[in-house]
Amino acid sequence: MKIIQAPMAGAQDAELAIAVCRAGGIGSLPAAMLSFEQLQNELQKLQTQLDSRALYNLNFFAHQTPTISDLQYQRWLDLLAPYLEEYGLRIEDIPQGKGREPFNEASLSLVEKFRPPIVSFHFGLPDDKLLGAVKATGAQIWSSATTVAEALYLESKGVDAIIAQGFEAGGHRGMFLNKDLSQQVGTLALLPNIRKAVNCTVIAAGGISDARTMAYAKAMGADAVQVGTAFLLANEAKITPEHKAALQSPAAQHTVITNLLSGGYARGIPNRFMQDVGAIHVDALPFPMASLAIGLLNTAATKQGKTDFRSLWAGQNAILTQPGSASEIILRLQNG
Structure with a gap:
């Protein structure tokens, strides 16, 4: 085959x-x-x-590239606010565009x-x-x-x-x-x-x-x-080495569907952000708009050796x- x-x-x-x-x-x-x-x-x-x-x-x-309202964007920013502050980032630092x-x-x-x-x-x-x-x-x-x-x-x-x-x-x-x-x-x-x-x-x-x-x-x-x-x-x-290690660890036995990292439903190993607010959140911007802010946060976290916002994609049979x-x-x- x-x-x-x-x-x-x-x-x-x-x-x-x-x-x-x-x-x-x-x-x-x-x-x-x-x-x-x-x-x-x-x-x-x-x-x-x-x-x-x-x-x-x-x-x-x-x-289809989505259209988002000011209210949608503000709710997303409210969800991200504690993390932007933690990593010393401003709203103005979030890239603009369609993703x-x-x-x-x-x-x-x-x-x-x-x-x-x-x-x-x-x-x-x-x-x-x-x-x-x-x-x-x-x-x-x-x-x-x-x-x-x-x-x-x-x-x-x-x-x-x-x-x-x-x-x-x-x-x-x-x-x-x-x-x-x-x-x-x-x-x-x-x-x-x-x-x-x-x-x-x-x-x-x-x-x-x-x-x-x-x-x-x-x-x-x-x-x-x-x-x-x-x-x-x-x-x-x-x-990344962190992703490779996670795929070969007990963590890979528990994957979840999330919409937090890009706005689209995707399966991966939970990271800190997903654990904090829940893997699926109503305030996540639609695909691919969420990835603009998450990419910024992931870059900042990676510089500190953290995987708080890393996309650790994995299927349910990673153990094999x-x-x-x-x-x-x-x-x-x-x-x-």
Whole structure:
């Protein structure tokens, strides 16, 4: 069964994707936290270091940029006030802007220039015009679904593959039709229901960290698997030493869904901020706006050797993972 390395923004660059491709998997490059110039450089590395026939996946966020009211912003500032004071920061220090940009015309220009074999999206799909232009390059189109309704929507838009993202998955949930967490289910329930509902390729994601969980996914109808947390421990990944240590500690046995760090629901190991105010808070700004202030606080905390605001993303089966090279991790996934 084909192994796809999940795109993990902030935790990798082209090096991991290249290593996975060379080991027989499908490597992924996440664009979400890269500038235009950085993404162009990483794509250049992929094209110069991989065989022209190698399959790799270029991933983008397709979220809708939110509009926030003055009241929403003030409530967020009120929640953050004690921490800003603790770290000697001012409200004026918080960066302004939209946060991470969704897929746009600039992104499309790079897709048209480099023509990656696979282009995937998280948080739905871009508008029909942009999507049509991506299809015109000949790329396969993949996108994440966290419910059957999302899978049916994606199939209606002509995607080539649907990534069935179970509730166990680390990092950001790909939710896009609604934000109701009560509708989110684990891979064991989501995968067979999506498999029954659609006719396109279905990729299982969430909780797949070893050969046994891969076998379960195959038995439930998955055409391939997407693995994230296991590759965080790859030598080629770029996570911090603190994140790597947390993934290999008892702390990784308890992950939670939070909206505090970016405004979007995501699974990770609790940090101090999440423990103080609760993992999910009504006053968190919507995705990706919360990340502007949290990034500032995280930088200040990191300078003091603290992880108070660090994103320690991890799936629920992190306990099954082991460090090593990307090729060693793929061999363990395949053979146990």
